[in-house]
Amino acid sequence: MLPVSPAVNRARRLQVLGAAALLTFLSLHPGPPVRADQGGDDTTFVITPEFTPPVPGSYELMHIMRAPGGKVLDLNGKRRDLAEFTQGKVTLLSFIYSSCSDPNGCPYAYIVFHTLQNRLERDPRFAGKVQLLSLSFDPARDTPEMLRLYAGDNADAKRPVEWNFLTTASVGELLPILDDYGQDVYLEKDPDTGKWLGTFSHVLKVFLIDEHQEVREIYTTTFLMPDMVYNDIVTLLMESGFKP
Amino acid sequence: MFMHSKRNSIKTLAAAVAAVVALGMATLPTVSQADETSCSPFTPLIKGQEDFVYVWTLGVQGIGDGSDKLVTVDVNPKSKNFGKVIASLSVGGRNEAHHLGLSDDRRYLWGGGLDSSKIFIFDIHSNPAKPKLVKTIDDFVAKSDGIVGPHTFYATPGRMIITGLSNNKDHGGVSANVIYNGKGDYIKTVPVPTTMVGGAQGDGYNYDVAINPRRNAMLSTSFTGWNNYMMDLGKMVKDPEAMKHFGNTTVMWDYKTMKPIKVFNTPGAPLEARWSWAKGDNFAVTTTALTSNIWIFDQDKQGEWQAHNVGTIGNPADIPLPVDISIGNDGKSVWINTFMDGTTRYWDFSDRYHPKEVYTKKIGSQVNMVSQSYDGKRVYFTTSLLGNWDKKGADDEQFLKMYYWDGKELKEGFSIDFYKEKLGRAHHMKFQVRDLKSLQPLRAEADAPDNVRLASLPGDGK
Secondary structure (H helix, E strand, O other): OOOOOHHHHHHHHHHHHHHHHHHHHHHOOOOOOOOOOOOOOOOOOEEEOOOOOOOOOOOOOOOOEEOOOOEEEOOOOOEEEHHHHOOOOEEEEEEEOOOOOOOOOHHHHHHHHHHHHHHHHOOHHHOOOEEEEEEEOOOOOOOHHHHHHHHHHHHOOOOOOEEEEEEOOOHHHHHHHHHHHOOOEEEEEOOOOOOEEEEEEEOOOEEEEOOOOEEEEEEOHHHOOHHHHHHHHHHHHHOOOOOO | OHHHHHHHHHHHHHHHHHHHHHHOOOOOOOOOOOOOOOOOOOOEEOOOOOOEEEEEEEOOOOOOOOOOEEEEEEOOOOOOOOOEEEEEEEOOOOOOEEEEEEOOOOOEEEEEEOOOOOEEEEEOOOOOOOOEEEEEEOOHHHHOOOEEEEEEEEEEOOEEEEEEEEEOOOOOOEOEEEEEEOOOOEEEEEEOOOOEEOOEEOOOEOOOEEEEHHHOEEEEOOOEOHHHHOOOHHHHHOOHHHHOOEOOEEEEEEOOOOEEEEEEEOOOOEOOOEEOOOOOOOOEEEEEOOOOEEEEEEEOOOOOEEEEEEEEOOOHHHOOOEEEEEEOOOOOEEEEEEOOOOEEEEEEOOOOOOOEEEEEEEOOOOOOOEEEOOOOOEEEEEOOOOOOOOOOHHHOOOEEEEEEEOOOOEEEEEEEEOOOOOOOEEEEEEEEOOOHHHOEEEHHHHHHHHHOEEEOOOOOOO
């Protein structure tokens, strides 16, 4: 057995714990039982709305702001500009950190992205037109190596719907991006000692960006529902002639 | 390859289940019921003790510097400054300061002027004890295509919905909702309907909005235009023509698409819009200023929104002028202030179709705004309605008063005379904490665990 670095061990542990938090969230909620599909080997966990999301193309998404750029690192540790990842396709962007265990936060965003990626890939017309993007706000721990483990197969570049995972070289390079997007993040500290507890406080925000780099929708957990996001993606693509 | 990936996902999830059990992690953060109930469900809420109350205060000529100002009051009983003004930030000039609204992350506070149509954005996170003015929007009318009188500031993710009360064509009440992004940049203007929608005629008037994200519903109410809200109250009520120009409708919107679903006839200027956040409630309430009615809005069995006139406040013939309201955290009670008699009224909403007034207390010669803490144990009152509508002479009391509420009686905690302090007319209030990290998750998110359903997406795994 090959030796595994402490960092890798930690990443694997965090990955499991993040999923554990999500399952905790799901398992305690009333509702129809989570089911496996007919194949028996695939279960999808999503939150469905109490209303029927509007039909794609029946509404217009607002032009909220220009999608900001910034200095980032890709999974190979290469310096890139965030703007490279938000143009030419409809992009869904979330700010996350891999050790987040808030069931209303990053783990939920992860499962929504995973669900959307699978759903979109079943229709070849979405290939190359939609991409997913997760940017860590924990550069000290979420190194490119760590994020590669966190991403798993989701980040496979051969997938029809790409899911890129990014981090930054430093907090100094991260902060302007967070400020520009309006993503609040706080260090959670021990009230007695003032020492950082290793966790962050943040309101989950997910940004839907059109192919022209305009932010067209922002979701918090309240409205981050795969059906809704899917319809919004289709609505944006319809602006460029996509026929649902 | 992808099926392989899915199997791995299931294995990971299975491992996670074991981890949950092994680590004893099967707990969730406490899910609480409610709040400072008028805040947007997209804004983090203060569930514990609020540290500061910001009061958007109208400048009065000859009092202090005469300008509108944001007044900060320390309201933490453990503070040595409890019940005292600790900061006052003048914005220069008189704008008919009216309402405030918190940004979606509670780091900024927006305040509007109904006369100047200026909007002031304050930083309330860098030092919550001493807000800082960081931006003034002075082209609201031009940007919004003629909308006048920014009233309500209601945060949605990355945005602010601003209700306009008037327009620059006739300064009447036909207006719109104007949407800005969180940086203070204009996005779009959404007119209030003036056509038939859902069987009733829209009048285009506007006042307040409130959103229920669980039902993708937004309720808007209606008041009057610049011609009236800037007129002397005594003069206006004697002017039959002026009295014709009040809003008589409420509108239920599809929040996601910002399209009106249904207009309701609710005569007599329905003002504040509030949703009950109690699990399963999904009803909204408003009161009408001129006709003293209580209206609730909920869905029938077919899912269609309906309005119900469920009560009368005081003697409508006396025009007690119901103004601000505050709904209890469980949707079982509503504070209703009546301006003319300076009285607050506690209504039992246990049966929302048959609410009952069960307690009253005179707060002062006039009273307008009411805000309660998350737990309902502290209730704050201020006095000013509009610069030209407030009472005259000795009856023109201007104060902030805090009371403790034990479920039976209000007991005064502190009182600040805004004239004696040379501040001005005390209007809208918003709470803040010293440490923003202590804020609880979004109201709607806190509710979500009890309301979500789990399902498989169509087509998944097929």
